[in-house]
Amino acid sequence: MVCSQEDSIIVDEEAEEGNTITALIKGLEEFKKGHYKSFKNADELAEYLRNL
Numbered sequence: 820m821v822c823s824q825e826d827s828i829i830v831d832e833e834a835e836e837g838n839t840i841t842a843l844i845k846g847l848e849e850f851k852k853g854h855y856k857s858f859k860n861a862d863e864l865a866e867y868l869r870n871l
Contacts, residue, residue, distance in 0.1 A: 849855070858864040
């Protein structure tokens with residue numbers, strides 16, 4: 820079986836899309852469980868992200 824570079828790109832894009840969908844589903848499941856953080860303003864969010 821011979822794969823062209825174009826075939827490889829399609830497979831890579833599908834894998835990336837699958838990872839994105841998986842991450843979104845996981846995030847929604849965590850949110851449903853109540854695992855989320857609220858921020859009072861943009862500065863508080865920025866500080867949190869800097870400390871990750």
